[in-house]
Amino acid sequence: MSSPATSSDREKVVSKLPGWLRQNLKIRAAQHGVEIQAAVEQGIRDWCSLASTTSAIDTSGADSFSTFLPPGQWEEFRQVAADRGVSLIQGLAQSVQLWLDSNPAPDVARPEVTRRIIVCNQKGGVGKTAITAGLGEALAEDPNTLHAVRVAKALAKALRASESASEDATANDPLEVENLPGLGLRVLLVDFDPQCHLTNQLGAAPLPMHGDSLTNHMAGDPKGDLRDLIVSIDEDKFGGRLHLLPACNDAFLLDVRLSAVRAREAALERALAPLEADYDVIVVDCPPSLGLSMDAAAYYGRRRDGEKPGQSGALIVVQAEDSSADAYDLLTTQIDDLRSDLQVDIDYLGIVVNLYDSRRGFIATSSLQGWVDIKDPRVVGLIGDLKEQKEAVRMKQPLLSYAPRSQQAIGMRALAREIA
Structure with missing residues (x-):
């Protein structure tokens, strides 16, 4: 033997x-x-x-x-x-x-303060919603099951590959993927965008106009308990750990309604604070806006007393092209102004380069290198432009349920661990 x-x-x-x-x-x-x-x-x-x-x-x-x-x-x-x-x-x-x-299974490591991750960029179409969903799914996966995760050296290799247009930076050697237990966190995804993309992608129904909504709670006109609006996402896959607060089209009016609210920058926090005890992480999918709603989102992600740096804050989603750089400058200017005006600490959790494909040539590879060169905040995720995400959206299923071993799913798990 x-x-x-x-x-x-x-x-x-x-x-x-x-x-x-x-x-x-x-x-x-x-x-x-x-x-x-x-x-x-x-x-x-x-x-x-x-x-x-x-x-x-x-x-x-x-x-x-x-x-x-x-x-x-x-x-x-x-x-x-x-x-x-x-x-x-x-x-x-x-x-x-x-x-x-x-050696019994260890308890899930839960944060002392509920983490608040604000997924944002002023530019639309960069895939903020896909990153919000994928990140939340990766944070909530079963801790008693192994899942394919791209290890840190694979991300480093991909970023180095940005220097050469001939090398496919979205490809991964199988040796650079390992099987790890899920993180097992209780996660609330908040669809803060009036276009309801996150709600629709996850197969939920947008909240009806003239009913209750997050907008009403932020504007000081609630019509019920916000908990009653929350829905569970794919119970079989995520074991009741992944929830969604759906959006309502009335969020188009949010900036107007917030203009009449006292301490409006704290409106999102006042609305979501009663829910925080139920969750380890709250991930907010922000609209492509620089208005009052973005102020409220950024303020919600500020570092609280007793919270370690880098636990909560802004996760910025970009693409490897020039317009994302312009939008990035606008967003960081807004956040920096908010930091200064309100004397708060708002941490950057990093930059996620989404929908990347080095085959698009010099613009893609040179733009990626530009993001890598920023260093502060650093690039914490590189997600390829592959078919599985589009298919999952079409099927109205979470990516990590629809294609759990796809390169995009593997990258989402790596992102979750990079910012954990």
């Missing part, structure tokens, strides 16, 4: 494990950030030290499983299994289960 050692300090061991147990081991090891071989080694050591065998494990359907153990451990294990009258497969299964029982 063993083969020659592959290194000076370990030998390869081949046995069998039931598929369900192997999967549980893989997930739990990833949750604790340890290698599978280290987990198995510890499990065998603990099992051998027990006074007797533990409860029998159902090993029906067990298939090939290999790992690397310190020299001599497998032989010791074989002897203990023989002394106890159990098969090697049963002994190994008990060892793995013992390690799982001794």
Whole structure:
């Protein structure tokens, strides 16, 4: 059952494990950030030290499983299994289960202060809505399931590739993708755009005119509890952790209505504050506007007392073309003015270059390099212009449900971890 050692300090061991147990081991090891071989080694050591065998494990359907153990451990294990009258497969299964029982799944790390992420850019059409949805989905994925994530070096490679128009910066080597547990956070997506794109893309219905809406609550004219307007998104995929506050077309009138409200820059915060205890993260999809509504959104994302820098703030979505740069300058000027006028800290969480395709030539690659050169804020995400996002919108499904292993989904998970 063993083969020659592959290194000076370990030998390869081949046995069998039931598929369900192997999967549980893989997930739990990833949750604790340890290698599978280290987990198995510890499990065998603990099992051998027990006074007797533990409860029998159902090993029906067990298939090939290999790992690397310190020299001599497998032989010791074989002897203990023989002394106890159990098969090697049963002994190994008990060892793995013992390690799982001794290392339960860690609790989800929840922020002390509800994070507020404001997804924005004055320019329309850059894909703010897709980034809002994808980010929220990635934050809410099941922590007890593994999901494909692009590792940091893949983003760095893609950004370096922007220097060469001949290299496809949206391509990823399979070795640069790893399977990690979901983040498992409770997320509220807020559709703050009167065009209702986020609401429509996720398959929800826009709120009817003349009913209750976020606009009414911000204007001081609520018609009910804002919680009653919230809908859950894809319960099967996200386990009740992902919710949406739909938009209403009445948001076109928001700036006019806010002009008559006292302390109007705090209007969004007053409306959403009662909901914050229910969520770890609130992600706001902003309209392409520089008006009072954007002031309220930026103020909502300010750093609060006791909150660490970089937990909340503005996530700016751009494309690798010139008009995005003009819009970026307008937006950052507005945020900087708000910082100065109200004496608040509004952090930039980074820049996301969306809908990127290096095959578009010099304009795309040189523009991407321009974003990379800014450095502060830095580029935290690069999302390719691929078909899966468009298909998910057409199907009115979350991207990470429709195409969970697509390059765009992998990039969204990387973005979530970059700003986590």
